[in-house]
C-alpha cells in the first residue's frame with residue numbers, strides 16, 4: 338500500500354493545472370458554464386480509512402454522468418441483472434455520450450450500455466418509486482449511505498438549468514419510448530434524470546464512494562455490505578469499458594483504473610482493494626472528460642503503480 342503524501346499530491350495538482358488552458362468548461366448546461374477552469378482538487382481515501390487531499394476539497398461538484406454508475410447500482414439491486422439488461426446492453430459504443438446514432442442501428446433497438454445518455458435514461462426510468470420525489474429520495478438515500486454523508490442533496494439550480502435545455506436528452510427519451518424501452522412520461526423522466534445528475538458532493542464524498550466500489554461494496558468503516566459483490570463488480574467493469582465515454586480505451590491503457598467522469602469535471606475512481614479517488618477539475622477535453630483530472634490520475638497511477646492491468 339503506497340503512502341500518499343500531501344506535499345506530493347499538492348505538487349501533482351500544480352503540475353496538472355498547467356493543462357487547464359487547453360480545456361473548456363461544459364456550457365451546454367448553462368449553470369455549469371460558471372465553473373472556474375483553473376480549479377483542481379483531489380481526495381484519496383485509503384482502505385484504512387485515511388484521507389489525503391489537495392486543492393480546495395470543500396468545493397461541491399455535481400455528479401452529472403458519475404450518477405449513472407450509482408443509479409445503475411441501485412437499479413441492479415432493485416430489479417436484478419436479467420431485468421436491467423433486457424433494457425440496456427453491455428457493450429462500449431465508441432460514440433460520444435449523447436449520441437443517438439447507434440440506437441437506430443441495433444435491432445431490436447436498445448441502448449448499448451448504461452454509461453451513455455440513452456442507456457442511463459433507461460436505467461433512471463427503472464428506479465422504483467411512486468413519484469419523482471420518492472424516486473430521487475430513494476437514490477439520494479442510497480448515495481448518502483455510500484458516501485457516509487447524510488447532508489448530500491441535489492442542486493436545484495443545476496437541475497433546473499439542465500431541465501430547461503435538455504432537448505437532446507428529450508429526443509433520446511422519445512426514441513426509447515417509441516421502441517418500448519421506457520413507458521413513462523418524458524417530462525417526468527427528465528425531471529428525475531436532471532435531479533440525479535445535479536446531486537452534488539465534495540471530492541472527499543466522491544473518494545469515499547470510490548472506496549466502497551474498491552472494497553467490493555463494503556463500507557470502509559463498519560465493514561457492512563452496502564451493495565452485493567456482483568453489483569460492485571458489474572459497476573467497476575462498466576467503469577473500465579465505458580466510464581470515460583469514447584476515451585475509455587486510451588484511459589485503460591494510460592491509467593488503468595476503473596473510473597467514471599461527468600461533464601462537471603468530476604471523476605470518481607476505484608483502485609480495487611486499495612483506495613477511492615475523487616477529483617474535480619472542470620476544464621474538459623473534447624470527449625467531455627476532465628483534462629486536468631485525467632492528467633492528475635495519470636501521474637498518480639504511474640507514481641504508485643495503480644493500473645489494474
Ligand code: GLN
Nearest residue numbers: 401402434454534599600
Ligand atoms: N447531465 C448530463 C447530460 O445528460 C450528463 C452528461 C455527462 O456528464 N457526460 O448531458
